[in-house]
Amino acid sequence: MIEVLRKRFERFQEIEGLIQQPDVIANTTRYSGLLKERGALIPQANLYRDYAGILKQIADNEELIKSAGGAEDELVELAREELKELQPKAEALREKAQEMLLLDDETSARSCIVEIRAGTGGDEASLFANDLFSIYSYFATRHDLKIEVMDRAESELGGIKSMVFRVDGVNASKWFRYEGGTHRVQRVPATETQGRIHTSAATVAVLPEPEDIDVKVDEKDLEVVAARSGGPGGQNVNKVASKCQILHKPSGIRVECQETKSFHQNRERAMALLRAKLYEVERMRIESERSQTRLAMIGSGDRSEKIRTYNWPQSRCTDHRCKCTITLQNALAGNIDEIITEMRKFEVAERLKEMAKQP
CATH class of the missing domain: 1.20.58 (Methane Monooxygenase Hydroxylase; Chain G, domain 1)
Structure with a gap:
């Protein structure tokens, strides 16, 4: 080394x-x-x-x-x-x-795009998704990273059905890479009248933001649609076609953005998200060719695996991959550095095991 x-x-x-x-x-x-x-x-x-x-x-x-x-x-x-x-x-x-x-590879120092989606659990899942966004906002502030919301769909109770945001700053991808996966919460929901503990979930995907030289998108492969916004936008909501929807025909990937009042600004953000998705598809293809083992490891974006549990009754947050537990209070305040440190140690050990198996 x-x-x-x-x-x-x-x-x-x-x-x-x-x-x-x-x-x-x-x-x-x-x-x-x-x-x-x-x-x-x-x-x-x-x-x-x-x-x-x-x-x-x-x-x-x-x-x-x-x-x-x-x-x-x-x-x-x-x-x-x-x-x-x-x-x-x-x-x-x-x-x-x-x-x-x-x-640490060429993507570690880059900005990244994060997607949070409410999973099983209805309204409680959307409230938990909002909690995750708060955790990441606090964490970003502590590490001098800037968050820019690209798209958001809110629930009736003030939670988040889905959200896409960009994290800009040095080593953003390095800090957020281990958040990809299914996050689970165990607590008594605000809507629960009998005090029963419910289990809900939200999924997180982390996409390193590609540079222009990494992904080339041909305009003729795009289907761009302007639609009326259904979210923030003040007087523009449902009156001006500021929402941008883009279909990348070769891959079938669809993205949209309605966060600003300007169609052109929304188009720029939607294109940034599209490039990140296309880059991730290609990156995962290469990773799969290199090693099926590494594909199943941390940071692969596998949403089916429950990577972390936030347990309110026991006031703890446990990452199931590296077996690291911190207090719930620290987790909600965005103090998840200990988990990230342990995850890096865990991944080093896993990669060394993989290298030892190679002829």
Whole structure:
């Protein structure tokens, strides 16, 4: 793993030199591509630099101890003490490098599009879907991420039948990737008169937002329809055809957006959602070809698997994949970092198992 990290550090240094050259700067396409590659390599380059620095300190201290020839003085004692501190740091960086190289790909730093849909449970499911959106809103705020609602269908009780929103910011996809799946809630619904606990569910899908170069959409493959909005829009509701519905004929994928008063703005958002869906279809196809095991793993967007339970009577939130439990209070406040950390550890272990099985 460290050897891979070293090669990426060398590539980072190479790019640093290239982007200073006038002929490269003049080539807009190449320059832009190099800047993008450089940005993706920064975390790995910094990690390797830190690791190499600690290795040098370890080597220097070991050399000092060796040169002392068994004699013990104050400098040797200090060197031994430093080694006790440096070796765990080196091991921690090796583990971090392993996690980074196994989990973080070209989509990790991108923005993402999240879909929440109420599942089984009627009105209670839609209220729970609204709770999930609140959790993600709090979480996004804590991590300096911006949420932009793209489409929303509300229930009569103020819940959410379905919602699509964009999460913009550094590492948005990395933070949200483990939310894809079926989320379950166990509690007494507001509409329950006899105090019985009900189980409801909502599904979440997380789609890394593709860049324009990732997905090319031909206008002739689109069927675009303007319709009257049935949601937010003030005086425009049901009067102006601001809602945008798009059908991608080759794939059969349909998307729509009615969140703004402007048809053109809604069309832009609908197109962003369409590109994300098309990108995810292609990504999943490639993933399936690479490994059926990885397809069934976390982050695959499998909605049939219950990934997490929010239990009101026991005041707990449990992720069933990594067996991590946090307090319900923390979960509702968007403090789900512990679950994400444990999920990353879990996925690293699963991928290492998979690699060990390969010939």
